[in-house]
Amino acid sequence: MSTSFEIEAHCGAARAGRMTTLHGVVETPVFMPVGTLASIKGVSQDILEELGVQILLGNTYHLYLRPGVEQVRQLGGLHRFMAWPRAILTDSGGFQVFSLNELRRVTEEGVTFRSHLDGSSHFFSPESAMQAQIGLGADIMMAFDECTEHPADRERTRQSMELTLRWAQRSRRYFEQHKHEVPWATDYVGTTNQLGPDVPVWAGERALAGGVEGKTAELRSAGQVRTPAPTYSGAAQALFGIVQGGMDPALRKESAERTSEIGFPGYAVGGLSVGEPRSLTREIVEATLQHLPVDKPRYLMGVGTPEEIVAYASLGVDMMDCVLPTRAARHGLLFTSEGKISIKQARFAGDHGPLDANCGCRVCRRYSRAYLRHLYACNEVLAQVLNTVHNLSFYLDTMRAVRHSIALGNKAQFPSGEQTRAKP
Amino acid sequence: MSTSFEIEAHCGAARAGRMTTLHGVVETPVFMPVGTLASIKGVSQDILEELGVQILLGNTYHLYLRPGVEQVRQLGGLHRFMAWPRAILTDSGGFQVFSLNELRRVTEEGVTFRSHLDGSSHFFSPESAMQAQIGLGADIMMAFDECTEHPADRERTRQSMELTLRWAQRSRRYFEQHKHEVPWATDYVGTTNQLGPDVPVWAGERALAGGVEGKTAELRSAGQVRTPAPTYSGAAQALFGIVQGGMDPALRKESAERTSEIGFPGYAVGGLSVGEPRSLTREIVEATLQHLPVDKPRYLMGVGTPEEIVAYASLGVDMMDCVLPTRAARHGLLFTSEGKISIKQARFAGDHGPLDANCGCRVCRRYSRAYLRHLYACNEVLAQVLNTVHNLSFYLDTMRAVRHSIALGNKAQFPSGEQTRAKP
Numbered sequence: 001m002s003t004s005f006e007i008e009a010h011c012g013a014a015r016a017g018r019m020t021t022l023h024g025v026v027e028t029p030v031f032m033p034v035g036t037l038a039s040i041k042g043v044s045q046d047i048l049e050e051l052g053v054q055i056l057l058g059n060t061y062h063l064y065l066r067p068g069v070e071q072v073r074q075l076g077g078l079h080r081f082m083a084w085p086r087a088i089l090t091d092s093g094g095f096q097v098f099s100l101n102e103l104r105r106v107t108e109e110g111v112t113f114r115s116h117l118d119g120s121s122h123f124f125s126p127e128s129a130m131q132a133q134i135g136l137g138a139d140i141m142m143a144f145d146e147c148t149e150h151p152a153d154r155e156r157t158r159q160s161m162e163l164t165l166r167w168a169q170r171s172r173r174y175f176e177q178h179k180h181e182v183p184w185a186t187d188y189v190g191t192t193n194q195l196g197p198d199v200p201v202w203a204g205e206r207a208l209a210g211g212v213e214g215k216t217a218e219l220r221s222a223g224q225v226r227t228p229a230p231t232y233s234g235a236a237q238a239l240f241g242i243v244q245g246g247m248d249p250a251l252r253k254e255s256a257e258r259t260s261e262i263g264f265p266g267y268a269v270g271g272l273s274v275g276e277p278r279s280l281t282r283e284i285v286e287a288t289l290q291h292l293p294v295d296k297p298r299y300l301m302g303v304g305t306p307e308e309i310v311a312y313a314s315l316g317v318d319m320m321d322c323v324l325p326t327r328a329a330r331h332g333l334l335f336t337s338e339g340k341i342s343i344k345q346a347r348f349a350g351d352h353g354p355l356d357a358n359c360g361c362r363v364c365r366r367y368s369r370a371y372l373r374h375l376y377a378c379n380e381v382l383a384q385v386l387n388t389v390h391n392l393s394f395y396l397d398t399m400r401a402v403r404h405s406i407a408l409g410n411k412a413q414f415p416s417g418e419q420t421r422a423k424p
Numbered sequence: 425m426s427t428s429f430e431i432e433a434h435c436g437a438a439r440a441g442r443m444t445t446l447h448g449v450v451e452t453p454v455f456m457p458v459g460t461l462a463s464i465k466g467v468s469q470d471i472l473e474e475l476g477v478q479i480l481l482g483n484t485y486h487l488y489l490r491p492g493v494e495q496v497r498q499l500g501g502l503h504r505f506m507a508w509p510r511a512i513l514t515d516s517g518g519f520q521v522f523s524l525n526e527l528r529r530v531t532e533e534g535v536t537f538r539s540h541l542d543g544s545s546h547f548f549s550p551e552s553a554m555q556a557q558i559g560l561g562a563d564i565m566m567a568f569d570e571c572t573e574h575p576a577d578r579e580r581t582r583q584s585m586e587l588t589l590r591w592a593q594r595s596r597r598y599f600e601q602h603k604h605e606v607p608w609a610t611d612y613v614g615t616t617n618q619l620g621p622d623v624p625v626w627a628g629e630r631a632l633a634g635g636v637e638g639k640t641a642e643l644r645s646a647g648q649v650r651t652p653a654p655t656y657s658g659a660a661q662a663l664f665g666i667v668q669g670g671m672d673p674a675l676r677k678e679s680a681e682r683t684s685e686i687g688f689p690g691y692a693v694g695g696l697s698v699g700e701p702r703s704l705t706r707e708i709v710e711a712t713l714q715h716l717p718v719d720k721p722r723y724l725m726g727v728g729t730p731e732e733i734v735a736y737a738s739l740g741v742d743m744m745d746c747v748l749p750t751r752a753a754r755h756g757l758l759f760t761s762e763g764k765i766s767i768k769q770a771r772f773a774g775d776h777g778p779l780d781a782n783c784g785c786r787v788c789r790r791y792s793r794a795y796l797r798h799l800y801a802c803n804e805v806l807a808q809v810l811n812t813v814h815n816l817s818f819y820l821d822t823m824r825a826v827r828h829s830i831a832l833g834n835k836a837q838f839p840s841g842e843q844t845r846a847k848p
Contacts, residue, residue, distance in 0.1 A: 038798065042805040045790065067773060067798045075776055075794055083790045349491060352499055366469065366507045370499055374462065374491045381466040384805055 003140060003238035003265055005297045005318075009407045013289075013316040016406035019297055021087040021139035022184070022235055023079060026054045028297060029313040029406075031399045032089060032321040033392055036062050038072075038082040041326055042385040043392070045084050051361075051389070052396050055087035055139070057321045060132050061096035064122075065115055069135040077137025077183035089321075090138040092129045092171075092242075095270070095301070098147040106146060108163070126170035130178065130239075137183045138237060142268060143171035145242040150274045157246035161255050164244045168262050172239060179236040240266040240299060247280055249287035256291035267292045268299040269317075282311070289316050306335055306398050310414055313402045325395045329387035332376045335394040343387065348373040361393035427563060427662035427689055429721045429742075433831045437713075437740040440830040443721055445511040445563035446608070446659060447503060450478045452721060453737040453830075455823045456513060456745040457816055460486050462496075462506040465750055466809040467816070469508050474786075475813070476820050479511035479563070481745045484556050485520035488546075489539055493559040501561025501607035513745075514562040516553045516595075516666075519694070519725070522571040530570060532587070550594035554602065554663075561607045562661060566692060567595035569666040574698045581670035585679050588668045592686050596663060603660040664690040664723060671704055673711035680715035691716050692723040693741075706735070713740050730759055730822050734839055737826045749819045753811035756800045759818040767811065772797040785817035 005028075009016040019026040033040050033048070036059045040048060048056065058078055063069065067081075075081045078088050094111075097104050103114035110125030124132075126144040133141035144167050148160040241264035245251035259267060269288050272281050285300060292298055299319035300312050309320050325335065332344045336356035341348075343355075351369035363372075363386045375383035398415055405413040429452075433440040443450040457464050457472070460483045464472060472480070482502055487493065499505045502512050518535075521528050527538035534549030548556075550568040557565035568591050572584040665688035669675035683691060693712050696705050709724060716722055723743035724736050733744050749759065756768045760780035765772075767779075775793035787796075787810045799807035822839050829837040 037802045037804055038795070039804045039806045042809065044786075044806060044809060046786065066802050067794075071773060071794075074774060075792070080776075081792070081795055081798075083792070083795065349495060350498060352504075362468075362470065368499070368505070368507070370491075370495075371462070371505055371507065374505075378461045378490050380461055380463045381805060381808055382463045382468060385466065385468060385809060 002236050005266070005295070007295070009409065011406040011409045011411050012314065014314045014402075014406050014411065015316055015318065016403045017297070017318060019087075019318075021055075021238075023085060023087045023139055024054060026087050027403060028318040029309075029399060029402055030055060030319050031309055031395045032057045032319060033395075034059070034321055034323045034326060035082070036323075037066060038063060038078060040388070040392070041330065042381070042388050045082065047362075047389060048084075048392075049086070051393055052400070053086065053392070055089060056084065058088055058090045058136065058138060059096055060090045060093040060129065060136065061124075063090075063136060064093065064132050065117055069132045073135040073137070073183045077135075079137065080183075087140070088138040089140040089319075090133050090136050090142065091301075092133065092142040092144040093124050094129070094142075094145045094242075095147045097124060098149075106163075108166075110144075111146075126167040127174045130171050130174040134175070134178055134181050134237065135183065140238050140240055140266065141175075143168045143239060143241050143264070145244060145270055147271050147274065148244055148246045150247065150271075150276050152246050154248060154251075157248055157251055160246070161244045161251055164242065165255065165258050165262075168241050168259055172241075172262055172264070175237075175239045179239075182235075182237055184235060238265045240264050240268050240297075242268045242270040242301075243288055243292070244271045245284075245288070246271060247276055247284055249284065252284055252288045253291045256288050260291070260293055264296070266297040266299060266319075268301050270301050272300070273302045273304065278308070282315075285312060285317070286315055306395065306415075309395070310398060310402055313399070313406075314411060314414060325391035326388050329391040330384050332383070332387065334372075334387060335391055343369065343372050343376050343383075345373070355390055356394070359390065359393060359397070361390055363387075363390040363393070426660050429690070429719070431719070433833065435830040435833045435835050436738065438738045438826075438830050438835065439740060439742065440827050441721070441742060443511075443742075445479075445662075447509060447511045447563055448478060450511050451827060452742040453733075453823060453826055454479060454743050455733055455819045456481045456743060457819075458483070458745055458747045458750060459506070460747075461490060462487060462502060464812065464816070465754065466805070466812050469506065471786075471813060472508075472816075473510070475817055476824070477510065477816070479513060480508070482512055482514045482560065482562060483520055484514045484517040484553065484560065485548075487514075487560060488517065488556050489541055493556045497559035497561070497607050501559075503561065504607075511564070512562040513564040513743075514557050514560050514566065515725075516557065516566040516568040517548050518553070518566075518569045518666075519571045521548060522573075530587075532590075534568075535570075550591040551598045554595050554598040558599070558602055558605050558661065559607065564662050564664055564690065565599075567592045567663060567665050567688070569668060569694055571695050571698065572668055572670045574671065574695075574700050576670050578672060578675070581672055581675055584670070585668045585675055588666065589679065589682050589686075592665050592683055596665075596686055596688070599661075599663045603663075606659075606661055608659065662689045664688050664692050664721075666692045666694040666725075667712055667716070668695045669708075669712075670695060671700055671708055673708065676708055676712045677715045680712050684715070684717055688720070690721040690723060690743075692725050692743075694725050696724070697726040697728065702732070706739075709736060709741070710739060730819065730839075733819070734822060734826055737823070737830075738835060738838060749815035750812050753815040754808050756807070756811065758796075758811060759815055767793065767796050767800050767807075769797070779814055780818070783814065783817060783821070785814050787811075787814040787817070 004020045007015045007017040017028045033056050035056045072081050097111050097113045100113050105112045112123050114121055129144040145164040146160050148157055241259040243255045243259050245255040297318040300317045303320050304322055332342055334341050334343055337358040348369040354364040356364050401415045428444045431439045431441040441452045457480050459480045496505050521535050521537045524537050529536045536547050538545055553568040569588040570584050572581055665683040667679045667683050669679040721742040724741045727744050728746055758765050758767055761782040772793040778788040779793055780788050825839045
């Protein structure tokens, strides 16, 4: 058993679906908040649950460095480590290593890079990146790819795309041989209730264990047995492929087709949002999507603004992630139904109205713009906490509205991209 | 109407009571978390409510500098500004200015000091400190005092004590003449529901307004009228006096008696925890308390560790405040039923147990020591948030246990000070 995907409604090219993972259902199109180091910066997991986050993203590169994959694996995997019972996706580390620039060297075998923390030397190959992601134990893991730099000429782009295809095959091969090593398969943590009563015995894990050795699993759930489950039940993570091909529609088509031939339960569009104009991003997304299997989830990596996530959902993208809502929050940039605002501005110092009168989040229900402005101006930690909660709420509300519109078959009712442009 | 105080149970010198403010009841002995800049660093107000915080402290010096008293006053006072419907106490600014050391100059008239932010020059007198605190609109405000440095000889200590007594009289005089200027008396904010449905129409304010002009107040509560309440109803803040006298029991006695003669609804013991040995602190507290009116709340300022707040409650102290639980949390120092621990230590990296198995707070219910250690080691903002929630929970639980023991008349059941010493 792995992740499954069902499309429930169409509206033009857009689709609304349900991705079922061992850690719960993810309704698509979905925006995935980024929890780089096993934490959405400043926001506790119960608030994420309240916001309706169904899946979040962890960065393999960062988790590999701190606390280390083996540490997370011994603690039962990312879900248990961060006390997050819902779905998780990890990236392959490829993009993060790509963004290290000076510090990396790419060969056929893999990438040698230096840690941004202490300069120490490390090596990621398709095999080691899969090993790391299996140890982290996310529901969805990503093939190891090379994110082609921009700009790149056609020859360089082709070479890079071919490398990514070879790495995709190696990723898949390693994954198939080692997927039983996911930490869910044995009970490293010991007993579930050591994590406390608020952490449920996760439905997926219970089902998994129950299918193999019901009674022991039951006892283990009750905290009475500490022995590891002796056998592997067949439950596994899902490994998604990544399409590259730079800014060349023909190479994108080829990459999409050849990646599909390798065969994955889901496909990502990588190598975009790397400095190219937005109109080109859109063109390449469209050129790629049409060559991907219609019945598999499509994940556009690293996108985007509220306008963009709406626009790409309308093109048929099912999953997106971006640091924008959380990073912008830390800089006092807040998305509202009346446009993006910078809460640091002096004009908010005496403004007793809510941040967004059309938002029902716990921040807008309680606090004034004046208070949020004060917290930000004083560099109070609560500023980051509240700003992040609001921005995530705005993104998740936007995606909920998109899903609703698709279910109604009414693309005209998609939330307007206009809403997030600041008024003059 | 101002704050009232009723003692409900005695146990030796200890008392359990209820302080009734316009913003709710405060059960004593109480520990008051410090929200320097109108925020308990990293913790949102709804979590503070969940923890059972009934009163918190704001620092006049800091709020005077940012966002400024007039800004807070125009926004309806501190309660509305920070969306905190329960009780608030503000200090006078005296202690903060005292701790600026090099940057201050004391005369009979008041204190000239330089801002720690930009070096700009400011002046606090008893009158201006009262004006600031009336503008902030806390339920309890403090007389302007000089915190005598330690060590100080007897003559210097007497002079300083005499100055504080003269300032206490000036504080009281200004307060009586101006207490009707508290922002609750008029509706600066406009309508209460602009703060959102989660902020109740505060019982105290409704009673206040209802007593004067019921219908308009009712309409104003409903958000239908924006006109300010035209008259002052008589509701007011409470102004507490502060006892000084350094480390000299005779001067403490004299200060306590002469401050009581001026007449306040509550009394603080100031000038302690300024570097003297703990045994001396205790001696001076005892020497002071016996000369204060038994029927008024007694507030020991700036104290202390979990052991200390238990010990001082047993001596008859009703109110305490300290930055220790919140500041220690930011340094990864956590109070548990098995002693104080430093979560940064490597031995916690693989520890899947809860921070404190005997604690029912939302942090201990959900997260492991391994996760908390990871967050701290990575300098994740969530570390500060979760650590602070736990430490505050520990302090508030400790005080609840003390109140319970007093109510039972059983001092032997006071939580042991031993519990917070680290095990060998």
